[in-house]
Amino acid sequence: MTPETAVVQALNGISFGALLFILAAGLSLIFGMMDVVNLAHGAFYMLGAYITLTVVQRTGQFWLALLLAPLLIGALGLLMEPLLLRRLRGRHLDQVLLTIGVSLVIADLIGLTFGREIRSIPFPAGLDHAITIMGGDYPVYRLFVIAFGVALAVLLAIVHRRTRVGALIRAGVDDAPMLAALGVDIDRLFAVTFAVGAALAGLAGVIAAPVFGIYPGMDVDYLIYSLVVVVVGGLGTLSGAVAGSALIGPTDTFGRVLFPQFALALIFAIMAVVLLLRPTGLLGRIRIAR
Amino acid sequence: MTRFAAPVAALVVAALLVTFPLWSSPWESSRYATTILQSMLVVAILALSLDLLVGSAGMPSLGHAAYFGAGAYAAAIAGQRLGSDDLLLGLGAAVLVSAVLALAIGAVAVRAAGIFFLMLTLAFAQMVFAIAFQAADITGGSNGFSGVRRPTFLGLDFNDATALFHLVAVVFLLVLLLVWRIRSSTYGRALVGLRENERRMRALGYDTTRLKLSAFVLAGAIAGVGGALQAYSIRFVSPNDVGVARSVEAFVSVLIGGASTLLGPAIGAAVVVFIERVLDSYVPYADTILGLVFIVFVLAARQGIVGLVRVAYARVRA
Numbered sequence: 001m002t003p004e005t006a007v008v009q010a011l012n013g014i015s016f017g018a019l020l021f022i023l024a025a026g027l028s029l030i031f032g033m034m035d036v037v038n039l040a041h042g043a044f045y046m047l048g049a050y051i052t053l054t055v056v057q058r059t060g061q062f063w064l065a066l067l068l069a070p071l072l073i074g075a076l077g078l079l080m081e082p083l084l085l086r087r088l089r090g091r092h093l094d095q096v097l098l099t100i101g102v103s104l105v106i107a108d109l110i111g112l113t114f115g116r117e118i119r120s121i122p123f124p125a126g127l128d129h130a131i132t133i134m135g136g137d138y139p140v141y142r143l144f145v146i147a148f149g150v151a152l153a154v155l156l157a158i159v160h161r162r163t164r165v166g167a168l169i170r171a172g173v174d175d176a177p178m179l180a181a182l183g184v185d186i187d188r189l190f191a192v193t194f195a196v197g198a199a200l201a202g203l204a205g206v207i208a209a210p211v212f213g214i215y216p217g218m219d220v221d222y223l224i225y226s227l228v229v230v231v232v233g234g235l236g237t238l239s240g241a242v243a244g245s246a247l248i249g250p251t252d253t254f255g256r257v258l259f260p261q262f263a264l265a266l267i268f269a270i271m272a273v274v275l276l277l278r279p280t281g282l283l284g285r286i287r288i289a290r
Numbered sequence: 291m292t293r294f295a296a297p298v299a300a301l302v303v304a305a306l307l308v309t310f311p312l313w314s315s316p317w318e319s320s321r322y323a324t325t326i327l328q329s330m331l332v333v334a335i336l337a338l339s340l341d342l343l344v345g346s347a348g349m350p351s352l353g354h355a356a357y358f359g360a361g362a363y364a365a366a367i368a369g370q371r372l373g374s375d376d377l378l379l380g381l382g383a384a385v386l387v388s389a390v391l392a393l394a395i396g397a398v399a400v401r402a403a404g405i406f407f408l409m410l411t412l413a414f415a416q417m418v419f420a421i422a423f424q425a426a427d428i429t430g431g432s433n434g435f436s437g438v439r440r441p442t443f444l445g446l447d448f449n450d451a452t453a454l455f456h457l458v459a460v461v462f463l464l465v466l467l468l469v470w471r472i473r474s475s476t477y478g479r480a481l482v483g484l485r486e487n488e489r490r491m492r493a494l495g496y497d498t499t500r501l502k503l504s505a506f507v508l509a510g511a512i513a514g515v516g517g518a519l520q521a522y523s524i525r526f527v528s529p530n531d532v533g534v535a536r537s538v539e540a541f542v543s544v545l546i547g548g549a550s551t552l553l554g555p556a557i558g559a560a561v562v563v564f565i566e567r568v569l570d571s572y573v574p575y576a577d578t579i580l581g582l583v584f585i586v587f588v589l590a591a592r593q594g595i596v597g598l599v600r601v602a603y604a605r606v607r608a
Contacts, residue, residue, distance in 0.1 A: 035405075036405075037405050037408070037409055039412075084585070084589065087589055088588070088589065092404070092405060093350060093404060093405060093408070094588055094592065096405055096408060097350075097541075097545065097584075097588045098585060098588050098589065100352075100538060100541070100542075100584070101581045101582070101584040101585035101588060102581070102585065103581075104538065104577055104578070104580060104581030104584065105577075105578045105581035105582060105585075107577070108575060108576075108577035108578045108581065109575070109578060111577075112574055112575055112578075220416070220533075220534045224412070224413055224416045227409050227412065227413050228413055231406075231409060231410070231413070260424075261424055261425070262424075263424075264417065264420030264421070264423070264424060265417050265420055265421055268413060268414060268416075268417035268420075271410075271413060272398045272414075275398060275401070275402075275410070276398065276401075279401070288402055288406045288409075288410075289398075289401035289402040289406065289410075290401045290402070290403075290499075
């Protein structure tokens, strides 16, 4: 591998990691608060990408999609928590199963509406050029993905540590029943948490749309990626999502270049090794395996 | 008199099932119905094996298609590479490969419980999917493996559609019998003990990790038999047989039929195949219906169809 390709692939890997962070942060947030692994997370991500496709086709405005998709998907989450998940509170496994049903419905409806072809949208205006890195052209949009992921991580960390909402989230992750006993409206907190987690998945879908593809089956692919990221990094903490995506993004990217035959198996091998050596994941607090 | 009623009824139903192509032959759509029923039986084998984990042992595997697909590929590839049409060779290869795969994945996955077990089985099954997809020179990759050779056994040639149906039906009944024996054995009760209280089982001296792993391998091997029959039935194997959709199909079958009941998973499989194969030719949104049915069962009827029937029956008798 020449130094030029190494740098380009490193940037590709970091931008993929940044995308995975946006995706995994929402999954980890919902899990930390509610003890529910939202298996519709990939479907929400897919929905974000297809909303972007629609908005860009109709109006040509990528930035409108960036605003609209998280709002719509957040609203969907805000409805779904009280209507479906709340009925099964305390039955975590059944709540997880419920999200499987939801993801079946969402993925099927998207497939019926948009067909089974791979779709693509152009880079958004202002980010559609390339810059020269190590003598080659590199799309600016990928650098934007990195910047966006980092900015979001910083923003979430500030919210988490410095705001009242962040304090509520930390308390809820620690001990939700105690928080409810202290008079916090836990129903509202759970609904909002689920909505924010869903909106983050939708946001990841928007950011991914111009560069990581829009296709049927993306829901499953990215659900698996986000599961691997949170298992490797550790569930229920923001730093876990950062660590997991920082490891998995570049590893997966370099794996595809260096040994294309085994690339897809590589990240699962890492997951297995991490689980055997550190059952909580790298920076997690919850024991995933014995 | 009543002592014999249940076994006799079971034998009659079993005989009716195996001879379905014969007595349904006057029907206009007999061929079609036989194909659908055969497909139901194959998915039922997968669901029955999954219920050993989900229902009996309380291990919610969402990656069970990995072992089904491994069995399908093993039977197909063994037939092609070894140039043999022997049924026992094909089924043997399927059982061996799926059991070894289940042992490898299970060794990591059974260390986790509940939701985490579900996440890990799902993720590792996707790894198997990726391998099936990328090892194109062996599996045919995304094009799939077509032209699977149908087996022969003791002079029976399963290229004949009716003979193949008999084979699938008989194997289904054998699997049902096996699962019934397991459920009433000491081993089966130990699995239920795992589900109810794993710590107590450990305190009683059981090596629970080994117990879980053995159940995982056993369920994987039975799923592999189902996969082999699937490969023989449609003479085609693709990465979809290993994919998440099929794992979900099996899980949904178990849940809507009734987890931890003998016949529930088979009934659930019949419902799922009906929605996906029959209903699908009338309405475009079959998967949406399947998803909604699943949601309703999880929300309102977690005990499944068999559980609902039991409740209704108890009410009638009372």
